[in-house]
Amino acid sequence: MTVGAGRISGSRLLADVRPERLAYAAAICAGLVWLLVFPLYTHDQYWQSVLIFGFVFAVMAGGWNIISGYCGYISLGQSAFLGLGAYTTGILTVRYHFEAWTTIPLAGLVSAAAAALLGTVIMRTRGHSFVIITIAFLLILELVAINLRGFTDGTTGITMPLTFYPTKWQNTPFYYVFFFLMLLSVLMTWGIRRTKFGTGLIAIREDEDKAGAVGINTAVYKVLGFAASAVLVGATGGVYGYFLTFIDPTGMFNILYSVFAVLAVLLGGRATIWGPVIGGLLIELLREEANVHFGGSSLDIVIFGGLMAAVVLFLPQGVVPTVSAWLQRRRTRHIPGVSELAIDLRAAGVPVSTGPRGSDRRLLEVDGLEKRFGGVRAVDGLSFHVREGTITGLIGPNGSGKTTAFNLIDGMMKPDGGEVRLDGRRLTGRPTWERAHLGLGRTFQITRLFRRMTVLENVVAPLRAFKWSQLAAGAVAGHEVRRAEELLEFVGMLRFRDTEAGALSYGQQKLVELAQILMLDPKLIMLDEPAGGINPTLIERLAEKIRELNAMGKTFLIVEHNMPLVAELCDPVIVLARGKTIAAGPAAEIQADPEVLDAYLGEGWTADEMANV
C-alpha cells in the first residue's frame, strides 16, 4: 500500500509527542486549580492584585491572539477596548445609574461593536493600514475622553461607586470575576480554533487572496474576528473600572497595556490556546519586578521595549512553542522527514485524445474585458467563451494578459470595463468568494497553499457557500475528511495528508492545490500554468487527472506555455496577444495560423518549430 510509509511515521510522531502533551495538560490543570483555590488559603492582598492584573493582561492577550495570532492583522490598539469598556460602565453607572452587573456585558458589546465598525471601515485596505488605524483609534479615544468633559469628566476622570459587598471580602470577588473572564477568553479561543471560523481566520493570515479564491467570505470573517478580539477585553475593562474605582483617559487608554498584550502573546506563543494566559501572567510578574527595582524611572519602559525587540527577533514563535518544538526535535531526531519519502512514480498511461468534446452551451463568457495598469493596457477589450465540457486552452506570449484575465475572471482584480458571466450569471462586481460559490475554482501560477496548515486542512479549507451557521461548524468534519481523502487519493497525495503544505515539493503542491479546488466542486476549473516548474512525471500525472476529471464532466480553462501539453489536452485553444483574442480553434489549426506565429515569434517561423517551444 502506497500510503503506508506516511501513516507509520505519522503515528510514530504522535506516540512520541504524547507524554509531553500529557505533562503540559497536567501542568495547565494544576495551575488552574492553584489559581482557583489561591484566595481561599491566603489573604495576601499584594499577590491577589498581582494575579488580577495578570488575568487582565491574559484577556487582552487572548483578544490580540485572535486578530493578530490567528488572523495575522497586527493591532497595537488593544488597550482601546479596555478603556472603552471601562468608560462604558463608568458613564452608565455614574450618569445613568445602571446596575453594576448589567454594565459589564454592555461594556463587552460596545467594544465589540466599535471593533466591528472599525473593521468595516478598513475592509478595503490591507496589512500596514490596519496597524496605523489601531494606533489612531487608541489615541483618538483618549483625546475624546479628555476633550468631551461634559460626558467623561475629562482629565479629572470618573470616580466609581465603591463595591457593594462586605469590605472584609476585600478584592476576592474581583479576583474570581477576572479569573472567570480569563477562562471565558480561553474557552473562546479554543472554540474559535475548532470551527470553520478559526480555520478561515488562519487561511486569511496565510494568504488572504487565496482564502477568497477558495470561497471564504474574508470580509465577514475579518470583521467578526476583530469583534471577537474586542468583546471580552471590553467586558474586562468594565470590571477593571470598578476594580480601580477611578477611570481617567491616560490610565485607561494606556498604550503600554497594548504592548503588554502583544508581548504576552509573543512570549506565550502566537496562535496557541494557553499561550496568552501564560504570557499574561508572566508579563505581570515582570512588571512587578520592574516596578520594585526601577519603579518611577523610565527603565521599566526600556526593559519592556528591549524584551519585545528580543522576542520578535530571536523567538518569533514565542517561548513556549519554541521550547516544545525543541523537545519534540530531540525526540524525533531519527525519524526520516518528508523529503526522504519517495514519490510514487506510477506510469501514466496517456489515453488517445477523443475527437471534439463538449456541448455548445457557453459556461463562461468574457465580454469586452479591460484592465489598465498606468498606461499599459494589459487586457484590452478581451472577449471569448468557454463551452461546457471542454478543456479550453488559453495561450499567448508573455505579457499578453493571460494571468490578468484570470484575475479579472475570478475577481482578484477589478476590471476597468467589460463583463464576465458564468452559467449565464453576471460575475462582475461580486467578491472572489461569491464567484467561488457560483462554481469557479482556480489555481495560481505560483502555488498558493496555506503553508502552515497540513495538506488535509488545506483541502478542507474551501467553502462552497457562506452561511452564518458555518462559522460555528467544526473545523474538520467527518464527511469533509472522507471527501478530502478521496480527492487526495485521486491526485495521489493521500500519504501526505498530515504534512505541512509548506514542506511539500513544488509539483506536489500543485497536485494538492488541484485537490483543494476540487473540494469546491466547481463547474469551471481554471488552471494557471499547471505544468510550470514541475518535473515531467508529475506533468503526466496532472494531464491524466485533468482528462479524468473532464471525462466526469468538469470544464477546464488552462493557461499553459508547454505547447505539446496544450496540443495534447486542449480543444479549443484561444490565443491572446496584447490583451486581445487573436485566434481560437483546434490546436493544430492554431499552430498553423500565421498571425499566431507572428505574435509569438516574429516572422519566419514554422509550425514545427513552434511545437518545440
Add this chain to the structure above:
Amino acid sequence: MHQAVQTIVQGLLLGGVYALASSGLSLVFGVMNVINVAHGAMLILAAYLSWELWTRAGIDPIVGALVTTPVMFAFGWITYQGLIRRARNAAASTSVLLTFALAIMLEGLMGLGFKNVYRSVTPSYYNRSFKVAGIYIGEARLYACGAALVVLVGLWLVLTRTWAGRAIRASSQNPQGAQLMGIDVGAIAALTFALGIATTGAGGSLISVLYPFFPASHYLWITRLLAIIVLGGMGSLGGAVIGALLMGVAESLVAVYWDTSWVTGVPYAVIFVILLVRPQGILGTRTREDVAAA
C-alpha cells in the same frame, strides 16, 4: 479675511516642516516596505539633541541641524545594522513590532537621559513675528520652513542626481531587478534607512522651536506623520509634501476656527477618512499585487 489668509499661510509654513519630518518615513516605507514606528521617537531624540546643544553651547537650533543631521544619519545606520536588517526578509508584522519596540525603548531611554518634562528651545525669535501686508507671520515658522525646504531640496538632489540615489529608487521599484543590475540591495537599504533617519535630525531640530516636547510626544508625532503619508500616498515623496502642507493648513484652521484642544485629532480623522475613501492616498497608485506576491 486677513485672519483666514494668515491661518493658511501659518499652516503652510508648518506644513513645510511636517514635509521634512515625514519625508524620511515615506522614503523608508517606499524602498523597504517597512513602517518605521520609531520615526517619531527619533524625531524627538533629535529635538532633545538640539535642546542640549542650545542650553549647553548656545547653538541656535536651526544651525544645530548641521550637527543633528549627521548624528541621526549615523544613528539610523547603526539601527539598521543592529536591528532592522535582521527583520528585512521577515513578515511585515515583524518589522512593525520591531520598530514599535524600538520606539518604546527610545522613549524610556529619553526619559532616563533627559527627564520626563516638557522642553522647548527658545531662541530670541521663537515668539516674534513679522507683519507683512497686514498679516502676521511667525519668525520661527518662517525660518524653520525655509530650512526644511533647503534640506528637502538637498534630499531630492541626492535621490535624483547621484548614483546612490538612482540605486535607491531602483531598489524601491524592483529589488530583484536592482540586485541583478549589480546593486548591493542590502547596502542600499542601510543607506536609505540612514538617509531617512537623517531627515529626523534636521526635522527634530526645527520642531524643537515650534512645539514643546517630551519623551512620550513621539506617539503624537508618529500618528501625525503616518497620517501625512497615508494622505499623500504611502511611499511617495511628492505625496508626503502635499500631505504635509494639507495637514499643516488643516491643523491651523482647526486651531483658529474651532478649538486648539482638537488639533491633535486632525491626523486621526485624516487617517480614518483617507483609509475609508481613498486608501491609496492622493498620489499613491494601486500596484499589481498579483505579481508582487510571487
